[in-house]
Amino acid sequence: MVNARLTWQREIRHLFAESSVAGPLFTLIFVFILSSLFVPHFFSWRTVSGIVNAATLTGIVTIGVTLLMISGEFDLSVGSLIAVGGYLFGQQCAHNSPLLGLALAFLIPGFLGALNGLIRVRTGIPSFIATLGTGFIFRGAAWILSGGSMLQLTDKLPIYDIFNGRFNLLDDLLPGANFLTSLLWLLGTVLVFQYVLVRTRYGNHVFAVGGQVEAATAQGVNVERVKVINFAISGALAGFAGVFTFCQFQTMRVASGSGTELTAIASAVVGGALLAGGSGSIWGALIGVLLISMLRTAVVLLNIPFIPADNFEAIVGVTIVGAAIFNNWVRQRT
Amino acid sequence: MNKFIRSAMLVVVCALMLNACAPATPPPTAPPTIPPPTTAPAQAPQPTAVPPTAVPPTVAPTKAPAPTVAPTAAAPAVDPNKKLKLVMVQHALCAWDSFWCVVQKGIETAAKQMNIEVTVLGPDKFDLEKTATLIDQATAAKPDGIGLTVTDAKLFKDPINRAIKAGIPVVAYNAGSGPDKDGIPYLTYIGQDEYQGGYLGGLRMIAAGGKKGVCINQQVGHAGLDLRCKGFVDAFASKNLKAAVLGITDDPAQSQTTISDYATANPDVDAFLTLGPNGANPFYAWLKASGKKAGDVKHGTFDLSPEIVTHIQDGSTLFGIDQQPFLQGYNAVMSLALLLRQNVSPALPVTATGPGFVDKTNVAFVKALAGQYR
Numbered sequence: 032m033v034n035a036r037l038t039w040q041r042e043i044r045h046l047f048a049e050s051s052v053a054g055p056l057f058t059l060i061f062v063f064i065l066s067s068l069f070v071p072h073f074f075s076w077r078t079v080s081g082i083v084n085a086a087t088l089t090g091i092v093t094i095g096v097t098l099l100m101i102s103g104e105f106d107l108s109v110g111s112l113i114a115v116g117g118y119l120f121g122q123q124c125a126h127n128s129p130l131l132g133l134a135l136a137f138l139i140p141g142f143l144g145a146l147n148g149l150i151r152v153r154t155g156i157p158s159f160i161a162t163l164g165t166g167f168i169f170r171g172a173a174w175i176l177s178g179g180s181m182l183q184l185t186d187k188l189p190i191y192d193i194f195n196g197r198f199n200l201l202d203d204l205l206p207g208a209n210f211l212t213s214l215l216w217l218l219g220t221v222l223v224f225q226y227v228l229v230r231t232r233y234g235n236h237v238f239a240v241g242g243q244v245e246a247a248t249a250q251g252v253n254v255e256r257v258k259v260i261n262f263a264i265s266g267a268l269a270g271f272a273g274v275f276t277f278c279q280f281q282t283m284r285v286a287s288g289s290g291t292e293l294t295a296i297a298s299a300v301v302g303g304a305l306l307a308g309g310s311g312s313i314w315g316a317l318i319g320v321l322l323i324s325m326l327r328t329a330v331v332l333l334n335i336p337f338i339p340a341d342n343f344e345a346i347v348g349v350t351i352v353g354a355a356i357f358n359n360w361v362r363q364r365t
Numbered sequence: 366m367n368k369f370i371r372s373a374m375l376v377v378v379c380a381l382m383l384n385a386c387a388p389a390t391p392p393p394t395a396p397p398t399i400p401p402p403t404t405a406p407a408q409a410p411q412p413t414a415v416p417p418t419a420v421p422p423t424v425a426p427t428k429a430p431a432p433t434v435a436p437t438a439a440a441p442a443v444d445p446n447k448k449l450k451l452v453m454v455q456h457a458l459c460a461w462d463s464f465w466c467v468v469q470k471g472i473e474t475a476a477k478q479m480n481i482e483v484t485v486l487g488p489d490k491f492d493l494e495k496t497a498t499l500i501d502q503a504t505a506a507k508p509d510g511i512g513l514t515v516t517d518a519k520l521f522k523d524p525i526n527r528a529i530k531a532g533i534p535v536v537a538y539n540a541g542s543g544p545d546k547d548g549i550p551y552l553t554y555i556g557q558d559e560y561q562g563g564y565l566g567g568l569r570m571i572a573a574g575g576k577k578g579v580c581i582n583q584q585v586g587h588a589g590l591d592l593r594c595k596g597f598v599d600a601f602a603s604k605n606l607k608a609a610v611l612g613i614t615d616d617p618a619q620s621q622t623t624i625s626d627y628a629t630a631n632p633d634v635d636a637f638l639t640l641g642p643n644g645a646n647p648f649y650a651w652l653k654a655s656g657k658k659a660g661d662v663k664h665g666t667f668d669l670s671p672e673i674v675t676h677i678q679d680g681s682t683l684f685g686i687d688q689q690p691f692l693q694g695y696n697a698v699m700s701l702a703l704l705l706r707q708n709v710s711p712a713l714p715v716t717a718t719g720p721g722f723v724d725k726t727n728v729a730f731v732k733a734l735a736g737q738y739r
Contacts, residue, residue, distance in 0.1 A: 085622035181463030286461035
């Protein structure tokens with residue numbers, strides 16, 4: 032009996048030490064329980080579905096950004112690529128050829144992402160600077176695509192419901208729920224990339240490239256190729272996020288998605304990814320996005336009298352920093 | 366290293382040569398040749414008769430109004446065909462905010478009709494510091510006149526004063542409160558009285574049965590948007606009712622959840638004001654998701670978009686406040702041209718283009734012009 036308890040404790044310790052997800056997951060559950068107890072209206076399907084919906088757009092982008100961060104690179108151009116993808120998709124929807132739009136919204140941002148990667152590995156400019164620059168260029172590309180005007184369609188196409196419509200099955204089952212079909216796509220994408228990261232040779236290479244470049248090269252890993260592919264994935268997923276946005280709101284502006292790149296990086300870090308690379312997980316990224324979204328909802332629902340509702344972002348900022356510090360602390364103690 | 370020193374020396378030499386070619390001292394800037402603006406008498410009639418915030422009605426003009434007769438010395442010659450170069454500096458661009466496409470269409474139309482060369486400058490995203498530096502850039506280009514948005518009177522004060530000091534006539538459009546309230550001696554503000562827009566919008570929602578309001582602001586810190594919200598909140602306060610401000614972001618999915626959370630936490634809020642398509646878009650998504658019907662809550666908004674027009678028609682939106690952006694751009698160029706060519710200056714500190722209310726009664730008429738001239 033005593034032995035069993037010791038094993039159990041060792042298992043827990045092991046979990047925290049080995050997995051970068053344990054800390055963020057613990058924080059997420061902790062904040063959820065705390066909010067459910069003390070925040071009015073929090074513990075309901077309406078709230079949970081709202082938190083998830085707010086996280087889907089950033090979530091898809093964060094997956095790509097996290098993959099890149101594990102291989103030791105940044106992508107600050109994803110915000111602009113959301114607008115590029117959204118316009119490519121929306122404009123084809125206006126011509127009633129959404130499938131072509133979908134293909135374009137994947138391929139062109141993916142190609143532009145690969146371009147980011149090539150600039151990074153061929154010139155040696157830090158990706159932080161390179162993608163900061165290309166982010167402006169891609170925003171310009173979105174402008175050219177759009178002709179400078181907002182795209183807003185009033186007709187509904189069936190494809191909108193496939194990507195980001197009402198999730199009838201779940202919503203009819205759970206009272207008050209308002210889940211969207213994007214939840215399935217998000218979970219699917221997370222599963223695919225988590226599998227790639229931990230169960231395939233390519234995943235090993237990603238960790239190796241972000242950890243110790245010399246060792247990876249000595250092992251025969253093509254460092255440049257891994258990085259360029261990751262940049263392409265990050266770009267394509269940003270384009271996909273543009274498709275999501277357009278499917279839900281049928282509206283795309285040139286400024287759409289600006290700022291998402293920073294939320295994505297924040298989520299990845301809250302989810303346990305290291306800025307230096309070599310560590311992190313896709314699950315963690317998802318948890319990070321959900322945690323930030325949950326905090327925002329909790330702060331709005333709290334209705335704190337001395338914090339006006341137009342200034343709750345500051346509270347969210349404080350909690351992001353807090354969560355990151357807590358994660359670090361958990362990791363170092365175990 | 367040697368190469369570096371050599372190239373550095375080359376650069377220095379080139380710089381010296383360039384300097385030598387330039388005139389030794391800039392010609393003393395002649396005192397502004399523009400006649401002082403014929404400031405209107407103290408009681409500038411506001412376009413609408415609603416009590417403004419706290420400004421007593423008898424503000425004495427800081428400067429005694431100059432006689433309308435042009436000064437005798439150095440009266441600028443009247444030349445209706447004078448070649449003009451104008452620069453417009455605004456805090457947003459058509460490139461990323463569709464509202465501004467209509468403003469810029471007004472600017473371009475006026476420029477074409479009056480044969481004027483106009484350059485439009487703006488930041489590539491909402492950035493007031495950047496906009497302030499663009500004003501200095503415009504001044505450095507020495508145009509005949511500058512039109513600009515006074516999005517933040519404190520931050521823009523010095524750059525605008527530098528332009529005026531350099532002898533360049535300045536008009537404000539779209540964002541501002543007039544030279545008196547802003548404390549900057551530009552000629553006139555052409556645009557909507559933002560405060561009045563929010564105030565009158567609030568009164569309309571109260572008249573429709575609104576009891577507790579919220580102003581959904583997508584750019585907290587934008588002086589014009591903040592004023593709209595202030596007017597809205599003040600309108601509720603004037604009837605002993607309450608209203609608050611809710612800040613949202615550029616991510617529509619996130620904004621929808623924030624609006625939903627706010628409505629859950631404050632179930633008694635029944636009057637929602639959005640400040641443009643960027644706020645109305647997630648608001649409509651929330652309305653649809655929450656299963657509310659038209660008329661369950663009162664909604665009013667600033668500006669128009671295809672979506673907003675549809676909702677005014679089906680009754681779920683009470684009104685869209687039209688500030689006539691085309692007129693703002695057109696009038697800014699025209700006022701400068703009239704001053705520079707015919708020596709005619711604007712009369713009032715605020716040249717109003719709005720608020721104009723678009724509701725069920727007149728929406729069909731305006732719809733035909735939406736995105737083009739309205």
